[in-house]
Amino acid sequence: xxxxxxxxxxxxxxxxxxxxxxxxxxxxxxxxxxxxxxxxxxxxxxxxxxxxxxxxxxxxxxxxxxxxxxxxxxxxxxxxxxxxxxxxxxxxxxxxxxxxxxxxxxxxxxxxxxxxxxxxxxxxxxxxxxxxxxxxxxxxxxxxxxxxxxxxxxxxxxxxxxxxxxxxxxxxxxxxxxxxxxxxxxxxxxxxxxxxxxxxxxxxxxxxxxxxxxxxxxxxxxxxxxxxxxxxxxxxxxxxxxxxxxxxxxxxxxxxxxxxxxxxxxx
Numbered sequence: 001x002x003x004x005x006x007x008x009x010x011x012x013x014x015x016x017x018x019x020x021x022x023x024x025x026x027x028x029x030x031x032x033x034x035x036x037x038x039x040x041x042x043x044x045x046x047x048x049x050x051x052x053x054x055x056x057x058x059x060x061x062x063x064x065x066x067x068x069x070x071x072x073x074x075x076x077x078x079x080x081x082x083x084x085x086x087x088x089x090x091x092x093x094x095x096x097x098x099x100x101x102x103x104x105x106x107x108x109x110x111x112x113x114x115x116x117x118x119x120x121x122x123x124x125x126x127x128x129x130x131x132x133x134x135x136x137x138x139x140x141x142x143x144x145x146x147x148x149x150x151x152x153x154x155x156x157x158x159x160x161x162x163x164x165x166x167x168x169x170x171x172x173x174x175x176x177x178x179x180x181x182x183x184x185x186x187x188x189x190x191x192x193x194x195x196x197x198x199x200x201x202x203x204x205x206x207x208x209x210x211x212x213x214x215x216x217x218x219x220x221x222x223x224x225x226x227x228x229x230x231x232x233x234x235x236x237x238x239x240x241x242x243x244x245x246x247x248x249x250x251x252x253x254x255x256x257x258x259x260x261x262x263x264x265x266x267x
Contacts, residue, residue: 006146014196016161020168021189040248044255061217082225139199
């Protein structure tokens with residue numbers, strides 16, 4: 001039952017890219033204020049949960065199992081290893097196709113589709129591939145967090161889902177302009193999020209047989225690092241680009257406050 005719930009949350013988070021793709025066709029203007037606050041909120045949730053809950057849980061488990069010295073260095077290795085992993089993935093993706101190079105719905109000029117533009121098609125396909133690659137470790141993070149604690153996983157799922165909406169827009173805009181097909185643009189943006197449930201399945205199949213308290217804690221440390229990097233490198237810069245500085249900070253602090261209260265009340 002826990003597996004199905006964790007997997008369901010991962011599917012929901014991943015397929016939020018389809019929401020971004022749909023927004024590109026059914027709304028005429030990007031609500032930049034909403035996105036700035038929402039992305040800041042997501043960053044606040046992920047930063048607070050990663051450092052206050054996930055990192056501390058991993059540290060306590062590793063120091064109990066390995067001793068204070070070895071356990072502390074193990075949690076640091078896992079944490080910064082997670083940051084390094086997602087940073088390498090980000091570095092390998094060309095800037096032009098990086099899903100974090102923002103696009104707005106206004107860029108989706110439905111009256112002037114640039115059909116058969118090979119450069120735009122290449123950009124759209126590579127953006128879809130980039131989103132897929134990025135979503136893979138995010139899927140593992142969402143799934144493994146849910147396996148450990150549903151109370152923590154639910155807000156993390158919402159945060160990652162919000163984070164995936166602009167990525168769906170980033171895929172849909174160039175694909176539409178290249179092909180003139182709304183259907184292709186939507187389905188590519190939608191399917192690029194499937195990497196998250198695929199990541200969850202692979203994590204389950206390959207990690208569960210080796211599962212023990214030490215591996216569990218190391219995975220949590222890596223997840224904390226991945227989510228901190230996503231927050232600082234993707235969510236906050238995106239929030240600032242979509243809106244004014246103070247809107248992203250308001251969202252950030254609001255996310256932290258809500259998580260602080262939630263963790264106190266429900267965990």
